Amino acid sequence: MRAGAGADADVIVVGAGPGGAATAHYLAQTGLEVLVLEKGTFPRDKVCGDGLTPRAVAELIRMGVPTPESDGWIRNWGLRTYGGGHRIEIPWPELAEMPSYGLARSRMNLDETLARHAAASGATVMEGVAVTGPVRHERSGRIQGVTARQVDAGGRKSGEELTFRAPLVVDAGGVSARLATSMGIEKNMNRPMGVAVRTYFRSPRHDDPMMESHLELWDGKPGESNLMPGYGWVFALGDGTVNVGLGSLSATARPTKLDYKGLFATWMRNAPAEWELTPENHVGELRSAALPMAFNRKPHYTQGLLLVGDSGGMVSPFNGEGIAYAMQSGRIAADVISQALARPAHYQQEKALRTYPRILAHELGGYYTLGRAFAHLIERPEIMRLCVKHGLPRRTLMRFVMKLLSDGFDRRDGDWMDRLITALTRMAPAS
Numbered sequence: 001m002r003a004g005a006g007a008d009a010d011v012i013v014v015g016a017g018p019g020g021a022a023t024a025h026y027l028a029q030t031g032l033e034v035l036v037l038e039k040g041t042f043p044r045d046k047v048c049g050d051g052l053t054p055r056a057v058a059e060l061i062r063m064g065v066p067t068p069e070s071d072g073w074i075r076n077w078g079l080r081t082y083g084g085g086h087r088i089e090i091p092w093p094e095l096a097e098m099p100s101y102g103l104a105r106s107r108m109n110l111d112e113t114l115a116r117h118a119a120a121s122g123a124t125v126m127e128g129v130a131v132t133g134p135v136r137h138e139r140s141g142r143i144q145g146v147t148a149r150q151v152d153a154g155g156r157k158s159g160e161e162l163t164f165r166a167p168l169v170v171d172a173g174g175v176s177a178r179l180a181t182s183m184g185i186e187k188n189m190n191r192p193m194g195v196a197v198r199t200y201f202r203s204p205r206h207d208d209p210m211m212e213s214h215l216e217l218w219d220g221k222p223g224e225s226n227l228m229p230g231y232g233w234v235f236a237l238g239d240g241t242v243n244v245g246l247g248s249l250s251a252t253a254r255p256t257k258l259d260y261k262g263l264f265a266t267w268m269r270n271a272p273a274e275w276e277l278t279p280e281n282h283v284g285e286l287r288s289a290a291l292p293m294a295f296n297r298k299p300h301y302t303q304g305l306l307l308v309g310d311s312g313g314m315v316s317p318f319n320g321e322g323i324a325y326a327m328q329s330g331r332i333a334a335d336v337i338s339q340a341l342a343r344p345a346h347y348q349q350e351k352a353l354r355t356y357p358r359i360l361a362h363e364l365g366g367y368y369t370l371g372r373a374f375a376h377l378i379e380r381p382e383i384m385r386l387c388v389k390h391g392l393p394r395r396t397l398m399r400f401v402m403k404l405l406s407d408g409f410d411r412r413d414g415d416w417m418d419r420l421i422t423a424l425t426r427m428a429p430a431s
């Protein structure tokens with residue numbers, strides 16, 4: 001399709017993270033003219049654990065992104081969890097809807113791969129262009145495009161203000177959601193929020209076949225010292241390094257006042273020796289960022305603007321995973337947009353566009369409502385401790401918990417665990 005008179009594209013996508021890249025890829029495949037504006041220049045970093053669960057891998061497969069082991073895409077086969085004096089390894093479940101392996105890939109690499117994939121599908125990706133605000137219709141307030149400025153090598157905005165026009169705009173700009181905010185779509189302070197820090201170490205176990213999580217962090221010898229708030233992870237990247245981080249989950253977006261960098265330094269002094277997470281092996285910076293969860297910014301569609309991924313608060317409160325949901329929401333947004341733009345009349349287009357929030361609510365709303373209850377529960381350390389101590393040694397229970405926490409269950413044709421989780425998500429009101 002050709003963009004209409006006066007428009008630079010059929011759709012403008014703000015941000016080329018996993019959400020923006022997936023949106024752009026699927027839109028371009030339908031023949032629409034897509035313009036992606038990304039403030040960074042690839043390869044660029046993004047603070048993340050770099051972990052891809054089977055759900056995220058399924059999205060990569062759908063997009064047609066090759067992940068050969070010969071290119072360093074090492075697979076992991078499950079989750080190793082430490083807590084309450086126990087250590088348990090549970091393989092990823094065998095499911096119909098997704099593969100039984102995960103991946104871990106630095107975001108420096110993953111995001112460039114996805115953005116190049118979207119460009120190869122036909123999207124125009126402009127790097128080093130920061131969107132500064134919406135262009136709105138003077139009477140209706142509907143978005144008609146965006147203003148932007150070039151970003152120089154030092155990360156500063158430079159040059160004159162640029163204007164790009166399109167009938168529809170997707171905010172895939174991540175947790176800051178500046179465009180959505182400037183359209184009046186505010187964050188809901190009563191939804192869960194995570195904060196996490198992460199860094200990299202060289203490690204002899206850089207190709208460990210399991211993802212590792214630590215449900216308890218100690219300020220000395222495990223079991224004989226004090227427990228600190230938060231949960232930790234070590235994800236092997238297969239390139240000589242591992243991604244190590246810790247985070248906390250709150251049931252609301254109010255600040256936790258935790259000293260994450262201090263906690264991390266203490267944990268590292270007491271971390272499992274076999275990973276060799278020593279100061280000599282430390283590479284890269286320790287950086288922190290927020291994880292917006294459980295649809296903390298809504299509506300996901302209004303006045304020509306759709307929210308995808310973190311901008312719409314789509315990180316799972318169960319495990320802090322957001323890449324899979326960014327890609328999934330991008331796929332759904334692209335489908336809805338292509339249906340809308342194929343219709344001649346404005347009211348018909350709006351009818352199609354208004355299905356986007358409803359589809360998201362149907363796919364993820366009930367699951368996130370359960371996740372909000374989970375966030376309230378584990379916010380209380382005594383409950384968390386009881387669950388870890390008594391739950392971890394029970395293998396069947398842990399298989400169930402892993403399916404629930406990693407969104408690793410079949411919505412159709414699953415086993416009794418899948419059917420139970422699906423029933424729970426259907427019973428929970430999507431809000």
Ligand SMILES: Cc1cc2nc3c(=O)[nH]c(=O)nc-3n(C[C@H](O)[C@H](O)[C@H](O)COP(=O)(O)OP(=O)(O)OC[C@H]3O[C@@H](n4cnc5c(N)ncnc54)[C@H](O)[C@@H]3O)c2cc1C
Binds near residue numbers: 014
């Ligand atoms: C410490 C930490 C660990 C995490 N670990 C994991 C994990 O292991 N697995 C997982 O699945 N998820 C993890 N997450 C969550 C995950 O990082 C996000 O959910 C995911 O990146 C969301 O993708 P996105 O495309 O919505 O946004 P982003 O990845 O944030 O991409 C947004 C893009 O928009 C660009 N942008 C922003 N503003 C503008 C603008 N004004 N103009 C132009 N471009 C703009 C940015 O440069 C960026 O490229 C973690 C998060 C944190 C903070």
